[in-house]
Amino acid sequence: MHEWFVINWPFIEWLSPSVVLILGGLLVAVLRGGAQKLVLLAAPGLALVAVLGSTPGTHGSFEFLNMQMTLGRVDSLSLVFAHVFAIMALVGAIYALHVRDTIQHTAALIYAGSAMGVVFAGDLVTLYVFWELMMLSSVWLIWRNRRAASLAAGFRYLMVHAVSGVLLLAGIVIYYTQTGSLSFDAIEAGSPAFWLILLGFIINAAVPPLHAWLTDAYPETTVTGAVFLCAFTTKTAVYTLIRGFPETELLIWLGTLMTLWGVTYAVLANNIRRLLAYHIISQVGFMVAGIGLGTAMALNGSAAHAYTHILYKALLFMSAGAIIHMTGRTKLTELGGLYRHMPLTFMFYMIAAFSISALPLTSGFVSKTMILEAYADQRAALVWLVLSLASAGTFLSVGLKLPWFAFMGRDSGLRPREAPTNMLIAMGIAAFFCLFIGVNPQWLYQMLPHQPVGYNAYTLAHVFWDLQLLSFVGLVFFVLLRFMAPKDKITLDTDWFYRVAAPRAVGVIHRHVTAVWRNLLDAMRWPLRSIVAQALRFHGPKGILARTWPTGSMVLWVAVLLTVTLLLYYI
CATH class of the missing domain: 1.10.287 (Helix Hairpins)
Incomplete structure (x- = not known):
């Protein structure tokens, strides 16, 4: 009799972080009280230990229907993403510790575990299974906000990602038919499978005009759910693009378009989470542009920027979430003067804002400038100029507009207390990494896939150019301050x-x-x-x-x- 299912899984050699997180989520679903909180923290903690203990190689391989599946392809690229995913899952769990919502906690851990599964997947079928599980688990973080707008946004989110999954599945079927292989490596350009799989990935990367699901859904999610959502979906897409589509010229122009599209709509936004959601699109654009260039420095820059972005973007959403949690307000036109009553939240927000703006001594500076340097080395002046312009727009909206009208400026009359302790601890951990990586970039560089890195962010040219750019943007903002005031309206995009x-x-x-x-x-x-x-x-x-x-x-x-x-x- 033919053995259609053969498994050879060395559990002792490798503990799957994705399995740890998913099992943790299932345990959280049946536990209550202190036991539930313990598992909520222990699962991502154990997953982080498993990532740190992972050795390069292939683990968790088995044969299914004559197809070779691999749950654990461990190399430098998968490890750098898995490392920050595990940190983010732990930080997100701490941030959500005060929430009494079993479904939300379960969905968050399964979602994080699914993203980890995509990163470690050694074949396209395994990747597809975790890809779909990400969609099914993450949508509950939107629906648990229990509002009519959240329900509608969640359904639209589900439909868009269902299309992404169908395209990916169709591409995998054609790829297997053509090559007889399911291994997930760089895919040869030109075939229908290439375009279908690429399209499935770029939908999750929120590449315009296929991006409106992100800015539609993220402002409608729960306060704690937004922290998880901003960290995993688009970054798993970045990982898959690095793995399967390096040096694809189309990605250069799509990434460049993303950077400008995001900052343009962010400047117009009034809802603080919608503003931050547009900057996910913009910052992922830097990563996509680096992948399209495909040089060793550009790919390292994309991986490094994904790492730093997960941390500072989560900190931005945590700070915004603290405002919403304590005031019940989401619009800049309803906020102001909060720095007096939420000083720690304001401080953590500014650390994240300086990081995303690539201020020297913050994490964003040591990753974003690597992508810009890669384009400078290739003398791609137009793309370099557009990316620099997008950097200016980032500082204008996230570093100046949002903190001025939310924390400073006119007093809104709101008198909130500081955020709960667990939220502050989570923000403090993320802020620490934003500063630690900024002053010690080699800690991150040594994890990047292409070694040796051979890049120094802190040259006089990089530092002075960056400071001049940010200083000029700051001057423009305060000179034109009366024109920068937010308006109480929503600017429709392709949605x-x-x-x-x-x-x-x-x-x-x-x-x-x-x-x-x-x-x-x-x-x-x-x-x-x-x-x-x-x-x-x-x-x-x-x-x-x-x-x-x-x-x-x-x-x-x-x-x-x-x-x-x-x-x-x-x-």
Whole structure:
């Protein structure tokens, strides 16, 4: 008899951090009180120990249906992402310790474990399984906000990521058919599999115009859920792009577009989490542009910037979350003068703001300048100039606009207390890493995939250029301060198509279809008209079975997409 399932898993040699986090999430689901909090902290702590104890090589391999699966491909690239993922899971757990929401804690740990699974996946099928598990677990962090807007945003988030998963699966099937291999390494350009897998990845990376799911969903998530969401989804996409698509020229221009797109909309934003969400797009753009260039320094810069970005972006969302938790307000037009009442939160926020703005002695400086230097070495003046312009826009909105109108400026009359102790501890840990990496960059550089790094961020040229740029932006901000005041409105992005255009189109189509049905029925004789009318009671636009049309339409479009993909391939 053929052995269709053969497993050879050396548990003693390698403890899977992803399995630790997922099992921790399942334990949290059945525990309560102090035991639940203990597991909530212990699971990411043990995962961090497992990452630190991982040795390079292949672990957790098994055969399934004659396909070789690998749960643990450990190398320098996977380790640098796994290292910061484990730190972030622990920091996020500390930040969420005061929350009494079992579903949210369970979803957060399974989500973190799924992201870790993607990073360690040695084959495309394993990657796909964890990719989909990320989607299914992360959406609960949006829905647990228990608002109508959160429910709607969560469904839109789910639909977009379902499309990403279908594209990825179609690409994997074609790739396996063409090559007979499922190993996940650099994918040869030009084939349908290349484009389908790339498209699946860049949707999760929030590349415009496929990015609106991020700025739509992240402002609607829970206070603690936003900290996890900002850390994992887009960065797993960055990891997969580094692994599978280095030196893809298209990514240069997509990444460059991301940097400007993000900062432009961030300057216009009023909701503090929407503003920060746009800067995820902008900062991931630096990473994507580095991947597209594909030199050793550029790829190191993208990996390093992903590492630092996870920490300072989480700190930004933690600080914003503390404001929302203590005031109940999310708009800059409703805030002001909070530095007197939340001084620690203000201090931690500014450390993160200086980091994302790449101020010397902060973590963002030692990673972002590496990508800029890589482009300078290639004499790519246009891209270098655009990336520098995006850096200026980052400081304008995150380093100046948000802290001025939220923490300083006019007094809003709010008198909140400082954030809970566990939230402050989590922010303090993230702030420590932002400063520690900034003053000791070799600690990060030694983990990067291409060794030796051979880059020095603290040259006079780098430091003086950066300080001049930030000083000029600061001058412009305060000179034009009265024009920088936020406005109480939302600026629609490409989400206009499903917020405004799609409902209108559905309404028009529904009216026309209904008119056609009525005219058709009027033209029929009475017996046939009676039969059709009875059928419409169950299947028509207002019928009983029609109530399930959203789920049915999703299945239909997924089936159509797969069919068209396979037809294009075989024809």
